[in-house]
Amino acid sequence: MEARLRLAAMDHNLAVDRKQAKTSAGTLKFKLEYSEPAQAYIVKKVKSHKDWSFRKELLAAIKDRCCTGTHIR
Numbered sequence: 001m002e003a004r005l006r007l008a009a010m011d012h013n014l015a016v017d018r019k020q021a022k023t024s025a026g027t028l029k030f031k032l033e034y035s036e037p038a039q040a041y042i043v044k045k046v047k048s049h050k051d052w053s054f055r056k057e058l059l060a061a062i063k064d065r066c067c068t069g070t071h072i073r
Contacts, residue, residue: 014051018048018050019047020046021046029045030045031043
């Protein structure tokens, strides 16, 4: 459970400052989303794709620690 929480925090911290996505023509992307409380459509920015590269580094560190027998604590 603790590992899931830490992974979710890492994912959030790395994705929070993503830039707004652009079309192939270079214009910024937006989407319409219906808001139940406002009973109206609102315009939201479309974010760029997430970067999942941290997972490879994390798996390599886990593998290294498992092979050497060192623990974090």
